[in-house]
Amino acid sequence: MHSSEETENIKMFFRYQHSFLISKIIFTASELGVFDLLRESGEPLSSATVAERLKTSLTGMQTLLGACVGLKVLKVERKEDLYGNTEFADLFLAKSSPKSQYYTMKFFSEYGYLSLQYLPEAVSTNFNSRSKEGVESFFRYMDEAWSLHGKEVVSAFDLSGFQLICDLGGNSGGLAKELISKYPNCTVKILDLLEVVEISKKYNAFSEDSQITFHEGGGVLVVEPTIDQEISGSFPAHMYSIIMLLHSEGKVRTASEYCILFNTAGFTNIQFKKGNIFDVILVKK
Amino acid sequence: MHSSEETENIKMFFRYQHSFLISKIIFTASELGVFDLLRESGEPLSSATVAERLKTSLTGMQTLLGACVGLKVLKVERKEDLYGNTEFADLFLAKSSPKSQYYTMKFFSEYGYLSLQYLPEAVSTNFNSRSKEGVESFFRYMDEAWSLHGKEVVSAFDLSGFQLICDLGGNSGGLAKELISKYPNCTVKILDLLEVVEISKKYNAFSEDSQITFHEGGGVLVVEPTIDQEISGSFPAHMYSIIMLLHSEGKVRTASEYCILFNTAGFTNIQFKKGNIFDVILVKK
Numbered sequence: 001m002h003s004s005e006e007t008e009n010i011k012m013f014f015r016y017q018h019s020f021l022i023s024k025i026i027f028t029a030s031e032l033g034v035f036d037l038l039r040e041s042g043e044p045l046s047s048a049t050v051a052e053r054l055k056t057s058l059t060g061m062q063t064l065l066g067a068c069v070g071l072k073v074l075k076v077e078r079k080e081d082l083y084g085n086t087e088f089a090d091l092f093l094a095k096s097s098p099k100s101q102y103y104t105m106k107f108f109s110e111y112g113y114l115s116l117q118y119l120p121e122a123v124s125t126n127f128n129s130r131s132k133e134g135v136e137s138f139f140r141y142m143d144e145a146w147s148l149h150g151k152e153v154v155s156a157f158d159l160s161g162f163q164l165i166c167d168l169g170g171n172s173g174g175l176a177k178e179l180i181s182k183y184p185n186c187t188v189k190i191l192d193l194l195e196v197v198e199i200s201k202k203y204n205a206f207s208e209d210s211q212i213t214f215h216e217g218g219g220v221l222v223v224e225p226t227i228d229q230e231i232s233g234s235f236p237a238h239m240y241s242i243i244m245l246l247h248s249e250g251k252v253r254t255a256s257e258y259c260i261l262f263n264t265a266g267f268t269n270i271q272f273k274k275g276n277i278f279d280v281i282l283v284k285k
Numbered sequence: 286m287h288s289s290e291e292t293e294n295i296k297m298f299f300r301y302q303h304s305f306l307i308s309k310i311i312f313t314a315s316e317l318g319v320f321d322l323l324r325e326s327g328e329p330l331s332s333a334t335v336a337e338r339l340k341t342s343l344t345g346m347q348t349l350l351g352a353c354v355g356l357k358v359l360k361v362e363r364k365e366d367l368y369g370n371t372e373f374a375d376l377f378l379a380k381s382s383p384k385s386q387y388y389t390m391k392f393f394s395e396y397g398y399l400s401l402q403y404l405p406e407a408v409s410t411n412f413n414s415r416s417k418e419g420v421e422s423f424f425r426y427m428d429e430a431w432s433l434h435g436k437e438v439v440s441a442f443d444l445s446g447f448q449l450i451c452d453l454g455g456n457s458g459g460l461a462k463e464l465i466s467k468y469p470n471c472t473v474k475i476l477d478l479l480e481v482v483e484i485s486k487k488y489n490a491f492s493e494d495s496q497i498t499f500h501e502g503g504g505v506l507v508v509e510p511t512i513d514q515e516i517s518g519s520f521p522a523h524m525y526s527i528i529m530l531l532h533s534e535g536k537v538r539t540a541s542e543y544c545i546l547f548n549t550a551g552f553t554n555i556q557f558k559k560g561n562i563f564d565v566i567l568v569k570k
Contacts (some may be wrong), residue, residue: 070523
């Protein structure tokens, strides 16, 4: 009936059309406590038990659990109607896990999801939906993100030669904590917008001074998802570019665009390390 | 740094966390007219030209175009900063294409996307967000969907032996049109909820009577995405189950659950055909 190319196109459209459901299904299961209940129970539970414990309708919960199985975040023993977390869900989706991304999902579900409704305005007029509300929620998200990506990022290069590290745009200090944990002898100064620093100090009870100091032999470490030369790869960079358009300033760049920036500023020693989500560039004069 | 399993988990979380952006990026490019402009120009255009013609900011448009390239719906000649539609975008995303899914994207962007914000309530209390608003918008979506999937569905089995076909829940008549086109000698009766039929008649100017008639030797054709026996496959069925939870009644079933339903009702001749999105079951007594 359909050529295989047409079939692939139809499937691709279907997937793009419904992608927004994927995030919301997982965010909703997280919000309702599905992953926590299944992690804490220590054994698979029936849909009826999950519905009862979480005080939801049975049909609704069965639909949600089925969709979560379809997305491979839950597993099911179908005959016994018993559901359990996958290892992935135990690790990242349950609130009680040390690697939990609970507040990340909450932040994206409450703020990120709705802000995307303004994407046409953001593209048309550079409308920016950044608000003071949700900054603490954003901090928790950033803390969780660095607990996930931080180790890879701070180990991309040997930074043990740097005693003072200034984190520009370091908001809540999530990356700073990872730096101190990997390089216990370094001092990290977090620099950010005044409004961010104010909230960050309350949030963290760090004591910071916001003076920028220059030191001989310094270097710059860029931690950003970069787009590839052809723009066509690098899913993380494209997602960040849209989020930046809506919520902050700045833009994503290719590695060679960074090189030009740094060359112009007199930096000649440039090292690039491709990461899973965040790429890392270390530049020295 | 990270084991390969941990890396895969991190990438999986990142993808789930950002899936909602994928739909919105494509919906937004459609809404702003990007795919139409590029289809109609007949040649690749620079980001500055696209921004100027569509009256958007340059930075915003560059970000959006880049993200669309990343999602493989646009292609770019990077050195010349020239953007063009992929074949997929020309076919499905441009409004002027005969296979356009423009109203589908509009419907999902305006209604579907926001309704998902109520998914926790729908799971908890069977809250249903169906509204009369948007019914015409829904009809256009269904018409486009059947223009995409209809040919495959009506050809899954030879229905030329049936002179009268009743389409239960046939709403705007999109599938009926495909049936008549494939089987010119058949008559199709569309049956649906009163409120749907009322709007459908206005929308289509069909003349229908809503009487159900029984005929010897009839059959039932089920056109639904089904879930596989283990619940873990069938992405389309899981997406539909969530949409049904929010907007309509009914639920998705496995092929064997349908068999039980039909056996109980006295149907013994059951044929199943797996489709790309919609599966088709033909049952006779």
